[in-house]
Amino acid sequence: MAKTVVQFTLNGNPVDLYTEPYRTLLEVVRDDLGLTGSKEGCGTGDCGACTMIVNGKTVNSCLMLIPEVQQTDVVTVEGLATNGHLHPVQQAFIDHSGLQCGFCIPGMLMSAAATVKENPQANEEEIRIGLAGNLCRCTGYDKIVKAVLAVTRGEPAQVATNTAPASRTSKEELSPVIMFQE
């Protein structure tokens, strides 16, 4: 199948790809762009481990074909922290021990961040609805919900610092354009 050009923004960085149109956003981000925070659990849209935010809305990136992100703004878990500071939901997950094995957490964080942005005062029921597309086999969900509730209730961070570890937001962070060709 003929390759196609796809341009979008990934965590604030412009991306310019030349790739097969049948590939998914998840494949491209993980395999080509080297951002492996987003996980592939089911690959069929059922678990939410691959959740990214595209133009402000959460998507299952395992189901999104790469041409669908043409000229969009894509955010992955690597892009949640800003200016060296964790996103409030990241900090709250730490404070409230909202994780165990961690596999679901990148997707959970993206759905949590989207929920909090859409409804900054979300109550428990609204948070559970916001996270309904994300499955977790470990935590029983309560600590995750408690963490997000702490954010919507404006509870202060419990850990002394919310400084994010030095991390990249793209494979070629210093390069404004990422181009892949044959």
Ligand code: FES
């Ligand atoms: S890997 Fe995409 S929903 Fe499970």
Ligand code: FES
């Ligand atoms: S922490 Fe293990 S799947 Fe959620």
